[in-house]
Amino acid sequence: xxxxxxxxxxxxxxxxxxxxxxxxxxxxxxxxxxxxxxxxxxxxxxxxxxxxxxxxxxxxxxxxxxxxxxxxxxxxxxxxxxxxxxxxxxxxxxxxxxxxxxxxxxxxxxxxxxxxxxxxxxxxxxxxxxxxxxxxxxxxxxxxxxxxxxxxxxxxxxxxxxxxxxxxxxxxxxxxxxxxxxxxxxxxxxxxxxxxxxxxxxxxxxxxxxxxxxxxxxxxxxxxxxxxxxxxxxxxxxxxxxxxxxxxxxxxxxxxxxxxxxxxxxxxxxxxxxxxxxxxxxxxxxxxxxxxxxxxxxxxxxxxxxxxxxxxxxxxxxxxxxxxxxxxxxxxxxxxxxxxxxxxxxxxxxxxxxxxxxxxxxxxxxxxxxxxxxxxxxxxxxxxxxxxxxxxxxxxxxxxxxxxxxxxxxxxxxxxxxxxxxxxxxxxxxxxxxxxxxxxxxxxxxxxxxxxxxxxxxxxxxxxxxxxxxxxxxxxxxxxxxxxxxxxxxxxxxxxxxxxxxxxxxxxxxxxxxxxxxxxxxxxxxxxxxxxxxxxxxxxxxxxxxxxx
Ligand SMILES: [Zn+2]
Numbered sequence: 089x090x091x092x093x094x095x096x097x098x099x100x101x102x103x104x105x106x107x108x109x110x111x112x113x114x115x116x117x118x119x120x121x122x123x124x125x126x127x128x129x130x131x132x133x134x135x136x137x138x139x140x141x142x143x144x145x146x147x148x149x150x151x152x153x154x155x156x157x158x159x160x161x162x163x164x165x166x167x168x169x170x171x172x173x174x175x176x177x178x179x180x181x182x183x184x185x186x187x188x189x190x191x192x193x194x195x196x197x198x199x200x201x202x203x204x205x206x207x208x209x210x211x212x213x214x215x216x217x218x219x220x221x222x223x224x225x226x227x228x229x230x231x232x233x234x235x236x237x238x239x240x241x242x243x244x245x246x247x248x249x250x251x252x253x254x255x256x257x258x259x260x261x262x263x264x265x266x267x268x269x270x271x272x273x274x275x276x277x278x279x280x281x282x283x284x285x286x287x288x289x290x291x292x293x294x295x296x297x298x299x300x301x302x303x304x305x306x307x308x309x310x311x312x313x314x315x316x317x318x319x320x321x322x323x324x325x326x327x328x329x330x331x332x333x334x335x336x337x338x339x340x341x342x343x344x345x346x347x348x349x350x351x352x353x354x355x356x357x358x359x360x361x362x363x364x365x366x367x368x369x370x371x372x373x374x375x376x377x378x379x380x381x382x383x384x385x386x387x388x389x390x391x392x393x394x395x396x397x398x399x400x401x402x403x404x405x406x407x408x409x410x411x412x413x414x415x416x417x418x419x420x421x422x423x424x425x426x427x428x429x430x431x432x433x434x435x436x437x438x439x440x441x442x443x444x445x446x447x448x449x450x451x452x453x454x455x456x457x458x459x460x461x462x463x464x465x466x467x468x469x470x471x472x473x474x475x476x477x478x479x480x481x482x483x484x485x486x487x488x489x490x491x492x493x494x495x496x497x498x499x500x501x502x503x504x505x506x507x508x509x510x511x512x513x514x515x516x517x518x519x520x521x522x523x524x525x526x527x528x529x530x531x532x533x534x535x536x537x538x539x540x541x542x543x544x545x546x547x548x549x550x551x552x553x554x555x556x557x558x559x560x561x562x563x564x565x566x567x568x569x570x571x572x573x574x575x576x577x578x579x580x581x582x583x584x585x586x587x588x589x590x591x592x593x594x595x596x597x598x599x600x601x602x603x604x605x606x607x608x609x610x611x612x613x614x615x616x617x618x619x620x621x622x623x624x625x626x627x628x629x630x631x632x633x634x635x636x637x
Contacts, residue, residue: 095123096137098162100144101152106518108569109149113137119163122483172205172212173464175377177404183215184376187241187249188366191221192228193420194435194442195240197456197472198381198411204460205379205408207247218373219249222366223256224359226350236435240443246453253373255365256353262360263313265368265398266324266343270305274397275342277308278325285323289338294330298339312345315357319345326364328393336363336390367391371400379465382407408465414473416441438589438633441474449589450610450620450635455481474589478636485610485618485635490516493549493576494584494613496596498532501577503554505564514550524601526550529579532597537575547574549614576614583629586619595629602630610635 099119104111116137117130125133144152175183185206189195195203210217219241223229241247255262269275278285278297288295300308312322324343332338342364345357370378385407395402417423418441426432436444446456458480463470513523531548538556545555545565553570554562580600585593598613603624605611610620619632 092120092125092133093136094159095120095162096133096140097144098156098159100137100140101156101159102163104144104147104152105149105156109145109147109152111141111144113141116141172208172461175209175213175404175406178209178213178215178377181214182376183210183213184218184374185210185215185379186218186220186370186373186375187247188220188222188369189237189241190225190228191223191230191233191237192225193233193423194444195237196416196418196443197413197441197446197477198418200240200245200443200456201411201460201463201472202380203241203245203247204457205465206377207245208457208460209377209379215376216250217247218251218253218375219247220253220255220369220373222362222369223254223350223352224362224365226346226348226359229351231351236444240447244443244447244453245456253369254352255360255369256350256356258365258369258372259353259356259360261372262365262368263358266360266364267306267309269326269342269394269397270309270324271302272397273302274327275324276300276305276327277312277322278339278341279317279322282320285341289330289335292331292338294339297325298327312343313358315345317345319347321345326390326394328390334386334389336386337393340390363387363390364394367395367400368398370403371395375403378403378405380405380407381410382467383410406465407467408463409468409470411463411470411472413441414471416474433591438587438591446477448620448622449633450485450618451477451481452484452610454484458484474636482618482636486612487517487519489610489612489618490520491518491612491614492599492602493578494586494596494598494616494619495532495534495576495578496594497535498578498581498597499535499538499560501531501533501538501554501556501560501562503531503562503564507552507564507567509551512551526599526601527580531577531579532581533575533577534596541573541575545570545572547572548577549574551577583627584632585625585629586632586634587622588634598630605630 096116099116100111103115120133187203187206189199207217221234266275276298277300278295280295280297309324311317312324323341325339326342328337328339330338340363341361343358343360346359347357350356416439417426423440427435432439435442436448438445438449455477459477509528511525511527513525516522516524541556542558543556545553547553547570552567553565553572555565556562578597578599581597582600582603583595584598585595587593605621607621607623610618612618617637618635620635622631622633625631
């Protein structure tokens with residue numbers, strides 16, 4: 089426990105200094121969690137924290153600051169984080185990982201975590217991380233998705249792949265590998281109608297097409313490549329095991345005819361399936377390690393079988409639990425429906441967990457890296473909620489985000505004996521030196537704050553104390569910073585709109601300095617929430633997106 093007591097003191101002091109001399113046990117406990125304290129230890133550690141809170145809160149702010157100067161190094165150190173654990177078969181400089189998106193959708197949080205793990209491991213071993221677009225379904229893939237996926241990967245996640253490859257560029261080579269399987273007698277042309285093919289697979293019964301010899305299959309394959317068979321008239325299947333308990337092994341389809349033109353390669357109509365091109369492409373790219381979720385579990389047997397038949401080297405595959413993102417639709421098909429029907433505003437709708445949405449809401453990339461690292465390579469299904477991400481994000485942006493006032497349903501106060509103050513200077517953040525000037529004309533406060541405090545003395549934050557009376561009136565009482573409730577106010581105003589997580593808008597007013605922010609800035613509206621300035625619209629309103637509390 090010895091190592092925790094110093095930290096408790098350090099965080100108690102830090103919290104006290106940030107809150108005008110008074111620290112709170114809950115805040116200290118939170119900081120300790122971030123440092124790696126396990127939940128089971130709460131019982132043991134809580135009495136120590138409570139004792140420290142009493143002690144520290146008796147000191148003057150001055151004394152607290154002096155004490156903290158010697159202990160500051162104890163706070164916010166990352167040393168207790170475990171980081172990425174070692175990979176099997178990993179040699180410095182030799183590790184090659186890959187990201188392999190299918191450009192048929194926008195990327196979401198689950199993709200980001202997988203990509204970050206693969207990228208971070210390549211970096212950890214001073215290896216390479218490559219990017220491959222699996223663009224083999226002309227009906228679904230598009231240039232738009234490639235552009236947007238690249239934007240997410242490079243500009244949001246900050247991943248720099250050493251190379252970018254498109255599976256569709258390798259069609260000739262992939263056809264050659266298919267031919268090899270046919271010659272080995274391990275793949276055959278099947279002419280069964282789609283429904284029958286499906287039914288026989290379900291029943292585990294072989295169709296008569298399986299009887300053709302390699303020579304016949306090869307000539308049919310050639311015809312297939314010349315587009316002599318149309319959609320659903322023929323497919324190439326692997327000769328697996330129709331009685332296997334693993335459905336994937338029951339002679340899966342390897343190639344099929346797709347009529348729709350591919351955006352990049354117009355001449356090809358015969359396109360490979362995932363289980364075929366995926367292991368071959370990993371071989372082309374000399375991938376050494378694949379980190380992926382265990383939702384691919386059932387596919388491993390087939391992919392390994394294909395690798396064996398084609399004599400391809402096996403990579404080290406590390407499977408972790410599937411990320412289950414609670415509270416958001418992540419299935420590409422369902423998302424597309426919501427977007428195309430107009431129910432959602434787009435792929436960046438705040439109710440989605442797409443990277444476009446997270447970025448717009450003000451989730452910084454470092455939060456995604458921290459989340460990926462903390463999840464690491466756990467084997468169980470991993471539940472991820474927006475709240476988890478928000479708590480990491482909050483910790484990262486709290487120190488940087490400048491603070492402003494936002495007033496919802498404002499009322500204008502009539503203050504008696506208004507002191508002669510024309511302008512004040514207020515720090516933009518308690519830990520920064522930079523200040524902003526606020527010209528004092530009228531005083532607006534939120535009707536909520538007003539209703540709650542009628543008859544009471546409150547402090548207009550950073551300004552002075554007043555006693556609130558009926559009919560929107562108030563009396564000036566004093567200037568000194570007293571230990572009374574503080575509320576936000578604004579004087580010179582700009583209209584504010586905030587886009588909430590449920591895609592509703594709320595509006596109000598904010599201080600005029602907000603007009604000078606650059607779109608993309610993440611700020612904190614005091615006593616409200618963190619928000620990201622999306623734009624200043626043509627009506628002159630500042631449009632924010634709500635990040636989190
Ligand atoms: Zn058949």
